[in-house]
Amino acid sequence: RHRIAGWLRKVAPDAVLVARSNSVLGLVYSAKAGVGVAPLPTALGDAEPDLVQVIPPVAELTRIWRLLTTAELRRTPRVAAFFDFLVDEIDTLRPILTG
Structure with missing residues (x-):
């Protein structure tokens, strides 16, 4: 259920x-x-x-979200930039992502 x-x-x-x-x-x-x-x-x-x-x-x-990637992709500039953005904006994004 x-x-x-x-x-x-x-x-x-x-x-x-x-x-x-x-x-x-x-x-x-x-x-x-x-x-x-x-x-x-x-x-x-x-x-x-x-x-x-x-x-x-x-x-x-509320939900707990985990964002996962491979170690190889984590080192690519676009994915690294995205994760950096999330870290910088987590307080703003938390209510949106967790409900």
């Missing part, structure tokens, strides 16, 4: 599930169509002017 479904069962055991989606965009479109509430990453929800945040971000639903 998905961790969001488990969280929802815990905090709202009587909630009625009216739709399921295996894509975040499907959740966005469902919420925009008025189907109900949708668990969306904050950055994605904030990008939709006709959607409003119902509850603040839930710590137990």
Whole structure:
């Protein structure tokens, strides 16, 4: 089972599930169509002017991201520049990447 479904069962055991989606965009479109509430990453929800945040971000639903590459690619200028950018901007990017 998905961790969001488990969280929802815990905090709202009587909630009625009216739709399921295996894509975040499907959740966005469902919420925009008025189907109900949708668990969306904050950055994605904030990008939709006709959607409003119902509850603040839930710590137990945030994600940990790991960016991996091979040692050989890590030494290439473009990949090294990208990783340097991430290190420099991690505080700005963290809420976007983790939900």
